[in-house]
Amino acid sequence: MIVRIAFALMLSLGNLASAGAAAPDCSRPYTLALHDHGLLYSADTDTGIDKDVAEELIRRSGCKVTVSLMPRARIWQLIESGALDFSLSGIANADREKFATFAWYFSNRYYLLVRKDVSVRQINDFVQNADLQLGVIRSFRYSESANRLVDRLQADNRLSLSSGLSPLYQALQLNRIQGMIIEPFDYPSLEEKKIREFTTVIEFNDPAVPHGLIMSRKALPVAEQEKWRGLIAGMRNDGTMHRIFAKYFKPDQAAAMVDF
Numbered sequence: 001m002i003v004r005i006a007f008a009l010m011l012s013l014g015n016l017a018s019a020g021a022a023a024p025d026c027s028r029p030y031t032l033a034l035h036d037h038g039l040l041y042s043a044d045t046d047t048g049i050d051k052d053v054a055e056e057l058i059r060r061s062g063c064k065v066t067v068s069l070m071p072r073a074r075i076w077q078l079i080e081s082g083a084l085d086f087s088l089s090g091i092a093n094a095d096r097e098k099f100a101t102f103a104w105y106f107s108n109r110y111y112l113l114v115r116k117d118v119s120v121r122q123i124n125d126f127v128q129n130a131d132l133q134l135g136v137i138r139s140f141r142y143s144e145s146a147n148r149l150v151d152r153l154q155a156d157n158r159l160s161l162s163s164g165l166s167p168l169y170q171a172l173q174l175n176r177i178q179g180m181i182i183e184p185f186d187y188p189s190l191e192e193k194k195i196r197e198f199t200t201v202i203e204f205n206d207p208a209v210p211h212g213l214i215m216s217r218k219a220l221p222v223a224e225q226e227k228w229r230g231l232i233a234g235m236r237n238d239g240t241m242h243r244i245f246a247k248y249f250k251p252d253q254a255a256a257m258v259d260f
Contacts, residue, residue: 022226022227022230023061023062023227024061024062024063024224024227024228024231025063025224025227026061026062026063026064029063029064029065029066030063030064030065030066030085030086031065031066031067031068031083031084031085031086032054032058032065032066032067032068032084032085032086032087032088033067033068033069033070033074033075033078033084033086033087034048034050034051034054034067034068034069034070034087034088035069035070035071035072035075035087035089035164036069036164036165037072037089037164037165037185037186038165038183038185038186038187038188038189039184039185039186039187039188039248039249040088040089040185041069043069048248049089049185049244049245049247049248050088050089051067052244052247053088053105053213053235053241053244054067054088056235056240056244057213057228057231057232057235060231060234060235061228061231065085065086071138071163071164072137072138072139072140072163073138073139073163075087075214076096076100076139078216079099079100079214079216079219080099080100080216080218081218082216082218082219083219084216084219085215085216085219085220086213086214086215086216086228087213087214088212088213088214089106089211089212090102090211090212090213090214091141091142091209091210091211091212092210093141098217099216099217099218100214100215100216100217101214101215101217101225102210102212102213102214102215103212103213103215103228103229103231103232103233104210104211104212104232104260105211105212105213105232105235105236105241105258106210106211106212106241106245106257106258106260107208107209107210107211107257107260108183108184108185108208108209108211108257109143109183109184109203109204109206109207109208109209110142110143110146110181110182110183110204110206110209111181111182111183111201111202111203111204112126112146112149112179112180112181112182112201112202112203112204113172113179113180113181113182113190113195113199113200113201114126114178114179114199114200114202115172115175115178115179115198115199116198116199116200117198118132118178118179120132120178120179120200120202121202122202123145123149123202123204126149126178126179127149127152127153130156130158132158132178132179133158133159133160133176133177133178133179134149134150134153134158134159134160134177134178134179134180134181135159135160135161135162135168135171135172135177135179135180136150136159136160136161136162136168136180136181137161137162137163137164137165137168138161138162138163140181142181142204142209143204143206143207143209144206145204145205145206146181146204146206149181149204150181160176160177165186165189168180169189169193169195172195172199173193173195173198182201184249184253184257208257208260210260212232213228213229213232215228215229236258241258242254242255242258242259245257245258
């Protein structure tokens, strides 16, 4: 689905060439999909970190790239088939690495958001209470401990699947689910929707998980993957990525996410 965020930019490769980097092949148009997820991208405001990253990536490449908005599950399907070239803020696992490759540009931790009235103080409390349901976005994966929690609850038929965050927030407010997994990009929504008032946050004791540009192995030859990876590296090295994150987070938090 092409939405109002769709755009195509064709700009000079002068800056790229002067830096001695190999320019991507722009002989065909490319496709890139964003997903609606808090500060990463908001369809309501047409703003977010991933939109800013996409625009800068396209500017540096000089290629024509059409950007659209899709559910995350659909993005992974199209990346695997080769019908979609790129997406952003993706994390890897063994299955995804068979059909996708990545260019890392930030890392973050995950947290369990739970209702205060269920008296959960640690992760295992949630597991042990068979009456509690966890809400997750379809096809999302998280950190190691969070994934173990999701997989265990799925086996016990205690997962509620959604296409996005908003339905999960509503389900949490209505007590249809009692917990969900969040990351720093979700914090503003917790305040806006007054979810902080009746919830508490429990941290998974896992290392921060790298996120990056997702590239379809079927759509992009290895040599081209490296060129796009080089563009992301350039954005990190010259401070551009830090400046993008600093628009949305306090400087120390932006630095912690980008400098890993």
